[in-house]
Amino acid sequence: xxxxxxxxxxxxxxxxxxxxxxxxxxxxxxxxxxxxxxxxxxxxxxxxxxxxxxxxxxxxxxxxxxxxxxxxxxxxxxxxxxxxxxxxxxxxxxxxxxxxxxxxxxxxxxxxxxxxxxxxxxxxxxxxxxxxxxxxxxxxxxxxxxxxxxx
Numbered sequence: 001x002x003x004x005x006x007x008x009x010x011x012x013x014x015x016x017x018x019x020x021x022x023x024x025x026x027x028x029x030x031x032x033x034x035x036x037x038x039x040x041x042x043x044x045x046x047x048x049x050x051x052x053x054x055x056x057x058x059x060x061x062x063x064x065x066x067x068x069x070x071x072x073x074x075x076x077x078x079x080x081x082x083x084x085x086x087x088x089x090x091x092x093x094x095x096x097x098x099x100x101x102x103x104x105x106x107x108x109x110x111x112x113x114x115x116x117x118x119x120x121x122x123x124x125x126x127x128x129x130x131x132x133x134x135x136x137x138x139x140x141x142x143x144x145x146x147x148x149x150x151x
Contacts, residue, residue, distance in 0.1 A: 015065065015068060018065055019063075027058055030057075057083070064076040071132075074128060074131055078128045078129060078132065080128075084121040085118060088118045088121060089118060091114065092115070092118065
């Protein structure tokens, strides 16, 4: 026990292992998707932005999992949601992709889908903020119960 109730090295190692496994799985999924999308010429313009997004996303997933049960879990989750909103808003400006397959030239407008992703990210931000409020409420209830016992 390191001064905190229930904190042990075993729990820390388990959190690190879970965080590492989640980040590795997400990284491989993202690499598979970008490997597939890399064959399209129009996606190559966004490859550096997508890699930066992926690195930040993996860092936030790792930090959120490592800080589970603390206030920092909610801070990282809110920051992650805000990063999603900014990323989708940035690619929302140039959301038409065009590519050619032999003699066929296709242009796909993705504004509708990106709009759905932005709304979903805003809902995720609201969920994370409500989770933070719930966490603070639970801490206050614990503190109040401790104060009442000490009377």
